[in-house]
Amino acid sequence: MIELVLPARRKDLGGFEVGRVLPAVLKRAVGPFVFFDHMGPADLPAGIPRTVDVRPHPHIGLATVTYLLDGEIVHRDSVGSEQPIRPGEVNWMTAGRGITHSERFEKARAQGDHVDGLQAWVALPEADEEAEPGFVHVDAAQLPAFGEPGVHGRLIAGSALGLTTPVPVASPLFYLHLELADGARFALPAEHADRAVFVARGEVEVDGQRVAAGHMAVLATGRATDLVAHGAVTVMALGGEPLGPRFLEWNFVSSRRERIEQAKADWRAGRMKLPDLDHDEFIPLPGDPPPPPNPMS
Template sequence: MIDLVIDQRRRDLGGFEVGRVLPFASHRMVGPFIFFDHMGPKSFEPGFGREVDVRPHPHIGLSTVTYLFDGEITHRDSVGAVQDIRPGEVNWMTAGRGITHSERFDDMRKNGGLMHGIQAWVALPEAFEETDPAFAHHGPDDLPTYESPDGLWARLIAGKAFGAEARVKTHSPMFYVHWALKAGARAELPAEYPERAAYVAEGEVEVEGRTYHAGQMLVFKPGEPVLFTAVTPAIVMLLGGEPVGPRFIEWNFVASSKERIEQAKADWRAGRMKLPDADHDEFIPLP
């Protein structure tokens, strides 16, 4: 059932390294997921530098999905949202026709600590590419959880899966799940969606007689369920859904046409995209 194995590529974002998985050269999307970064794990000492912060920057045509295992990030955006995100919560920002935001480590800078999480982008269907920008924060009560007696704990971050639905507004059929597995635990990914993948964020798992480790994404063929066995304690992120059609991606912009991306680049270069009210003194220039 495994169609492709993607190894993360390490990227230095300026004081903070991530493992980039999507987009990948030969497989750019899984369902609507077009971008997938593994942040950390990285331990910070108190008073670490501001070069780690992500200054205000723009997006179009997508929703960003921030989910943490450890740490804390402060989000500020151009629709007026200011929101701290902590482990087990979801920040879902819909860019639509255009939004700007920053991600800063204000509280972590005071005390230090471990930063570990996933930043994903979900491409919007064509009918919603130019929708109004919006931001939503969801706590654990909005995200269904499940625990089995043999060592599986699961949280549905967004979409529908395993007979449950998260209270996160999405724009196309999709699923996004956090599994925590004890060593020896077994769990099955059903054949519910045509495009599915699993990312090993921590530990090792066995699928179809082979062992896969942290930093690898397994992309599956459609049609049959997939059985996982945890070789060690493991964290696995499940993702996928219905495809939304091919997309172009350049810098922070996603669109179904190259012309729309060129317009977004021109708008950012000319200063026509509003900066966050609560964070407007600096920004990331167009590369």
Template structure:
């Protein structure tokens, strides 16, 4: 675990050709005691769940599903099957505090003006969840956290908030330099409690 984050799935990048089979879909399956957070850099996924949510997720949008006492959901690549698609994104799971593990399941979707954003010095930030960089995300969380997508031009510099005791940086594409070391795509760095 890193803070309340317990699972991290980097999806793609993957080109899906039109006419692809349904075997690419993530068929209906259950979750309990956690929230799933889906965020895309590119592509499109159709979310359906047992509380009646039917929601397409596109780039720079957030699907936040709280399983609580139990929910079943599926993720389908309907657009990809119809016309082809380039899929790239991340799904993270966030553990619920013990007192919220049996809460009612729920789903929320956030995008557009609802997704907090800032740009400065070659850094573009979308705040996916929690509070950081003077912003508070719209998605309801059950514990203190921050989760942000930073897109940086070459040689741009970004700080990492220090108000959480456990933090990590993941490189989804490209490379970054951290404490004099270079890390490429697919690498996750666990940070100590010091300023970054």
């Protein structure tokens, strides 16, 4: 049964549009997932300026998980990672006590690209909020896949359906990518306290109620949920055990308000290391004056 349907709120990030679902006024989190964006879909022409890229910015107290349906993005971070991410692969970045990163559309800049993907933030347990930052990339072939007639699924992170991924999660959760053919059915089990399904493409019937693309259906606890595809659909299912209240401001997540204030002060004062290949630009704290223009942009 559906408890709540949340629409994605479209937001222009300066040449690239996202649909933001979490956090919402009526639902701050689903299990440990405190943020959920649908990036695109967007057709980016060859020669796009660097201003379309997501410039270096900081995080604390969370892990980000980036997963693409189409296109390519290059990730760079302050622990030395530089990694292209392609459809079906997982970028899992643990911010912990603090990390900075950027996301670049290098393929699109060189030859044009169609980009469609998801980025979620997962809160860390209080004991892990100040963990060492880190980054893990997992190829599509390493992720558990499953299927039946009309259904193809991949477990992106966590555990579900008797499967577990190599992605190093810090608390009980699951994150699934489902492709359903027209008329196909899939029963999402009730094995996690919090669950939701986001319709990335097409339209799906959730326990008899239709949910259109760009909407997230938050599900009732304790019972399996029946999904029925109307046309070909792409669905992301996610959830897990709640971790308790979290403060979220800009790119910072913490169980303590004062820790977020410290992170803001550290970013403003330049005390957070930038990625080695991105030391010449950054996104300022909201409300601060913009940095000088980069002549290479």
